Amino acid sequence: MKRLTTLAAAAALLATGAVAQELYAPNLAYRTGPFAATGIPLMNGQADYFTLLNERDGGIGGVKINFDECETGYSTEQGVECYEKTKARAIVTQPWSTGITLQVLPKTNVDEIPILAPGYGFSPMADGRVFQWAFNIPSSYWDGASMILNYIEQEDGDLEGKKVAFLHLDHPFGKEPLPFMEAKAEEKGFELLPIPVGLKEMQNQSAQWLQIRRERPDYVVMWGWGAMNAGAITEAVKTRYPMENFYGVWWASHDADLNLVGEDGAGYKAISWSYPNLEAPLIADLKEHVIDAGLSQTNEEEMQGVFYNRGLVISMILAEGIRAAQEEFGEAEITPTQLRWGLENLEITDARLEELGMTGMVPPFSTSCADHTGHSGGWMLEWDGEQFQKVSDHLMPETEVISALEKQAAQEYADSNAPWPVNEECNVGG
């Protein structure tokens, strides 16, 4: 019955949408508030990609994309407000913070709208059986943690007997990789030293770095966001921690944070599933159709940064999902349910990336009904004093260990939120 009414609502939407001829894809942006500095380049990248598609190709499959922003200021309350405001017409919701994702996640089963949380949110969302409407394409935090540990092993040999400090924001986001890191510490025999940074201490981490100086860990792995990254990087320079042993998650690869220390930060590394390829044909098209036409809020310097280019990749994922759904169902104006199919059937190959003019900007990946992440793997980026450089080949996470953990955590979530609908049609491992 519920499904019938939503279908009816969707049909009604289609009927009204036929006049407007557009797909409404809202983005819960944060250009204001304490995290605005990191939000703006991401939001600009996302918006510019869709402006380009609208200007150059007339949208996707002949329909323009109404890529509307709803400002949240990274606040959970305003995020939920935006979700409620946009959900009637939206084909997708992009919550843009772990807090908002956690709030919206249970509601999407009822509202039947896909959540697209690229590279953030809840790692077990990869289990498409349980989280039918949530996607964290192309990599989850557990993937990221796994890739960092693999890279360290690859470069410096065995981790056994080593000490790894895990500097993280004391918040759902920062705690996210802890279960994985703990499991690995036991398996590999290294000592894990979790060092939480409270939300109030983000800018002043002297206590944490004093602890690091005392404990002398072999590596520091950082799960930081916003002001915490700049704080940690300046403290690391001040305490003369060897930068080449300092690793960050992809949200700790903001050029502006490293610009603060410049040369002193050389050697700092961050794992990433996106990389700015400034020679890519896409960038040339963007300059021609969007930047020169005055349709963008970005600037020259920002466009070369990791975050702006990550925004482009995120929008590409959504656009490809829309395109896949349009081709499968043979209609231009797809419904949220059809978009879910599209996001579950992404085939981003090297050939496809070349067609899109995005070679080297994201590793190839594919998703399925059971795998809502894609586990693309990524690259290690290193700050050379002026910008981030790709220093590794394509790294892959340990999918087997992770998927076992994912299933267990997803099941726990479903149990504690019973009744929780599970999609039994999906074949696990498929």
Place this chain on the structure above:
Amino acid sequence: MLYRTAGQFKTSYQADQALFPVRQDAILLGVILIFAWVVLPMTASEFAFQTMLIPVLIYALAAMGLNILTGYAGQLSLGTGAFMGVGAYACYKMVTLMPWMNPVVAILLAGVFSAGVGVAFGIPSLRIKGFYLAIATLAAQFFLVWLFEKWAWLYNYNASGAIQVPNLDMFGLWVSGPQAASVTQYYLVLGVVTLMTLLCINLTRGNLGRTWKATRDMDIAAELIGINLMKSKLTAFAISSYVVGVAGAMYVFMWKGAAEPNVFDIPLSFQVLFIAIIGGLGSILGNFLGAILIVGLPVALNLLPNALGIPISSATVEHLNVMIVGALIIFFLIIEPHGLARLWALIREKLIVWPFPY
């Protein structure tokens, strides 16, 4: 004209001390109640429920709790957010440990825990006053939020450290969690808030309320006329924290659906304190007016440019919003430092004597 009191005679002291000595007040309240109970639920959209109606009621209740302590009993508190947290976590533990429990009972019982914690942190008020007491409650604020983060038992060892509201039903109807309909939650919140408001109005008008006001106005004088200060202050802490705890439990269970510890951090305390101050300390009506201004107005302002068809970006709207709400707060406090409730009281006085100036 609208508020003419001519012809309304009071022939007994009882009639003069009634809740509504002026008939029009009762009519006005009746209209508002009909709106809240009948008209709004029938006309409001899902968006209006989730972003305006439910939060305004919950924040108003939290501010009412604080107002009992600060406005009526004169004990300044900066720990409201943490006491709301105690209510929320207590409710969460109760419904997860005892899933058979009726959610409304759990919400009402959750207040008992926060009342206990409130009394414990209220003990310093017996020796310290004013800003010094505010600092003591600030300690409660920091300590409790720290506890919510570190005591994993409180959030059932969830890896993310957040509490997630399970689906709870009452007589076959979902009342909390993602399955619950907004209108059900609204009625539940409205019911609890109406009940609490009735309770608070009568408490503050009665014997206990008078002891609180005496304590607030001059504690030495109050002691001299035979008021037990310890009893007066601690009952204020207990009842205030109870109401705040119930508001906190509803904040998570009836509205947000999930919460991490830092939700209950000091910004929430300040927000509730602002509502109480702008609404008017020492008034019940003020809490609702304040909540509408602080919680409801920004949401409405955000919708305005779109409704008028003005094409400005969402980020600009947000900047404008912060400026407009800030300016309004200053404006209202300049024209009436005692808050919106006092402003309404003045308007009402003028209406009663209208068309004469006195």
